[in-house]
Amino acid sequence: MTATTLHRPTHRDALSLLEAAFGDGRLVTVFGRCTVEYDGRASSTLGAGDRLVVCKPDGTILVHTDQNRKPVNWQPPGCTHRASVRDGRLRIRSSRTTPDETLDVRFERLDQVTAYEVNDRSDLSLQGSEEDLRQRILEDPALVEEGFEPSATERETAAGPVDIFGEDAEGRPLVVELKRRRVGPSAASQLQRYVEALETEFAADDVRGILVAPSVTDRTSELLEENGLGFVALEPLAREAADGAGD
Amino acid sequence: MTATTLHRPTHRDALSLLEAAFGDGRLVTVFGRCTVEYDGRASSTLGAGDRLVVCKPDGTILVHTDQNRKPVNWQPPGCTHRASVRDGRLRIRSSRTTPDETLDVRFERLDQVTAYEVNDRSDLSLQGSEEDLRQRILEDPALVEEGFEPSATERETAAGPVDIFGEDAEGRPLVVELKRRRVGPSAASQLQRYVEALETEFAADDVRGILVAPSVTDRTSELLEENGLGFVALEPLAREAADGAGD
DNA sequence: CGTTGAATCTCGACT
DNA sequence: AGTCGAGGTTCAACG
Numbered sequence: 165m166t167a168t169t170l171h172r173p174t175h176r177d178a179l180s181l182l183e184a185a186f187g188d189g190r191l192v193t194v195f196g197r198c199t200v201e202y203d204g205r206a207s208s209t210l211g212a213g214d215r216l217v218v219c220k221p222d223g224t225i226l227v228h229t230d231q232n233r234k235p236v237n238w239q240p241p242g243c244t245h246r247a248s249v250r251d252g253r254l255r256i257r258s259s260r261t262t263p264d265e266t267l268d269v270r271f272e273r274l275d276q277v278t279a280y281e282v283n284d285r286s287d288l289s290l291q292g293s294e295e296d297l298r299q300r301i302l303e304d305p306a307l308v309e310e311g312f313e314p315s316a317t318e319r320e321t322a323a324g325p326v327d328i329f330g331e332d333a334e335g336r337p338l339v340v341e342l343k344r345r346r347v348g349p350s351a352a353s354q355l356q357r358y359v360e361a362l363e364t365e366f367a368a369d370d371v372r373g374i375l376v377a378p379s380v381t382d383r384t385s386e387l388l389e390e391n392g393l394g395f396v397a398l399e400p401l402a403r404e405a406a407d408g409a410g411d
Numbered sequence: 412m413t414a415t416t417l418h419r420p421t422h423r424d425a426l427s428l429l430e431a432a433f434g435d436g437r438l439v440t441v442f443g444r445c446t447v448e449y450d451g452r453a454s455s456t457l458g459a460g461d462r463l464v465v466c467k468p469d470g471t472i473l474v475h476t477d478q479n480r481k482p483v484n485w486q487p488p489g490c491t492h493r494a495s496v497r498d499g500r501l502r503i504r505s506s507r508t509t510p511d512e513t514l515d516v517r518f519e520r521l522d523q524v525t526a527y528e529v530n531d532r533s534d535l536s537l538q539g540s541e542e543d544l545r546q547r548i549l550e551d552p553a554l555v556e557e558g559f560e561p562s563a564t565e566r567e568t569a570a571g572p573v574d575i576f577g578e579d580a581e582g583r584p585l586v587v588e589l590k591r592r593r594v595g596p597s598a599a600s601q602l603q604r605y606v607e608a609l610e611t612e613f614a615a616d617d618v619r620g621i622l623v624a625p626s627v628t629d630r631t632s633e634l635l636e637e638n639g640l641g642f643v644a645l646e647p648l649a650r651e652a653a654d655g656a657g658d
Numbered sequence: 659c660g661t662t663g664a665a666t667c668t669c670g671a672c673t
Numbered sequence: 674a675g676t677c678g679a680g681g682t683t684c685a686a687c688g
Contacts, residue, residue: 166442166461166522167418167419167442167522167523169416169418169523171414171416172414189477191463191477193440193463195413195414195525195527197530202681204681205539205592205681206537206538206539206540206647206648206680206681207537207538207539207648207681208535208536208537208538208681209535209536210533210534210535210536211533211534212533213530213531213532213533214413214527214528214529214530214531215529215531216438216440216465216527218463218475220475220477220478220479221477221478222477222478222479224478224479224480226475226480228465228467228473229529229531230436230438230467230468230469230529230531231467231469231471231488232467232469232471232488232668232669233471233473233482233485233487233488233667233668233669234668234669234680234682235480236535237535237681238480238681239681240480240681240683241478241479241480262659263681265681275413275414275527276414276416276525276527278442278523278525280442280461280463280522280523281461282461282462282476282477283444283460283461284460284461284462284476284477285460286457286458286459286460287457287458288455288456288457288483288484289455289456289457290453290454290455290666291453291454291455292452292453292454292666293453293664293665293666294663294664294665295664324596324662324663325662325663344664344665344666345452345665345666346675348676348677349571350677353604357600381675381676383676400453401453401454449666450666451666452665452666453665453666454666455666479683479684480683480684481665481667481683481684484666485666486666487666487668487669488668488669509674510666512666537681539681540679540680540681541679541680542679571677571678572677572678591679591680591681592680592681593660595661595662597662597663628660628661630661659688660687660688661686661687661688662685662686662687662688663684663685663686664683664684664685664686665682665683665684667680667682667683667684668679668680668682668683669678669679669680669682670677670678670679671676671677671678672675672676672677673674673675673676673677
């Protein structure tokens with residue numbers, strides 16, 4: 165039996181299932197009317213309402229309403245779940261240290277409690293990250309510029325590490341800043357700081373900077389021009405139709 | 412009845428409940444063995460495993476494994492859920508446009524399907540945010556410095572909007588940058604850019620900058636000194652024991 | 659441990 | 674719809 169369910173259980177019966185499930189590594193969902201209090205890095209209170217509470221065997225707890233991707237309250241992995249009954253009401257408390265944080269869920273009404281046995285050894289395979297973009301360019305540096313020769317990634321500068329560092333066709337230092345999606349002015353000023361840091365380091369004034377991203381905002385485009393920085397439109401994934409690539 | 416549950420249903424019975432629930436705004440959970448494919452801003456594939464799938468009436472879909480706070484796959488609010496049966500297997504597809512994104516969940520085994528009616532009008536009350544820190548300072552500007560007189564929040568500069576702008580006891584322009592938690596060098600350079608932008612704007616060289624945060628890293632402290640910027644240790648919430656406030 | 663930076667960031671606010 | 678900035682960001686990598 166991979167799923168054990170109680171419908172409209174008493175708070176004590178719910179407690180029994182929760183304690184058993186916490187003990188043997190099952191994932192638990194509780195649906196009902198509850199209030200939630202959190203105290204830790206910040207603090208919050210949430211009045212009564214119907215919510216889906218998910219307790220994972222790794223110590224994660226999620227409180228979901230009928231809206232939004234983000235849980236309205238939560239605890240990260242590594243927390244300790246404890247269930248109890250106070251004044252005849254089920255309470256789930258999840259806490260951790262460093263930092264000290266506590267989440268309290270008090271149920272006024274229980275609609276359903278379920279414990280699931282989970283078997284999942286499969287890992288997610290994701291494409292389209294900034295890392296993919298880096299790989300793409302290192303395999304074919306001409307995507308940035310004909311004659312570009314990368315010499316290092318994550319090279320340290322006084323302004324922080326740069327994504328790709330190398331030389332252009334004429335032997336000038338070239339800094340490449342990567343962004344996996346459309347970027348604003350912050351990326352341009354970050355690139356400018358790298359260029360300035362390297363010009364100081366080399367006591368030179370011919371360090372070049374190129375921003376590689378799918379597209380940039382208008383203001384960013386101005387900033388790049390003002391600072392003599394370049395831009396190359398490139399997406400982390402090669403698309404069949406390069407429809408909205410240029411901007 | 413706020414919760415309707417099917418145990419080990421046929422894929423067709425599950426489809427019926429899903430279609431009904433999607434139609435009348437219920438929240439649905441499906442637990443079973445499934446594969447997941449995503450394509451949109453990035454793309455991913457996930458092999459077969461046991462997962463909890465949550466479909467919210469606002470168009471959110473979450474695929475949770477037994478680990479981590481983050482769903483292994485998801486779609487944000489505003490998506491359209493569609494359920495179907497192909498080759499005798501339940502499939503849930505959630506998609507949207509701008510950007511084009513699709514999530515496909517195919518079930519090999521169904522353990523449980525539940526539809527919940529959710530009533531939740533309660534709003535979260537959160538304390539300890541940067542907004543709280545701003546309030547604290549505007550109510551008592553001396554927390555930053557004796558004689559500080561704020562004149563504007565979110566004042567625009569060439570380097571972007573500054574958190575709090577005003578004058579010090581001697582009438583010099585003063586920029587305050589707020590951070591709700593311990594900060595790194597980026598906050599210091601951001602503040603420096605504000606000061607420089609305002610010195611250009613005023614054609615002056617006496618613009619001051621103060622960083623307000625619970626604490627700063629060592630390197631950041633150096634950066635602040637180098638640039639003649641100030642630092643005030645302050646937390647968004649007044650704590651009973653100001654234990655780790657100074658740094 | 660803390661520190662750093664990406665993320666299918668999410669989310670709200672504002673233009 | 675696009676842009677911007679905060680977040681109890683989360684998360685993994687690295688020192």
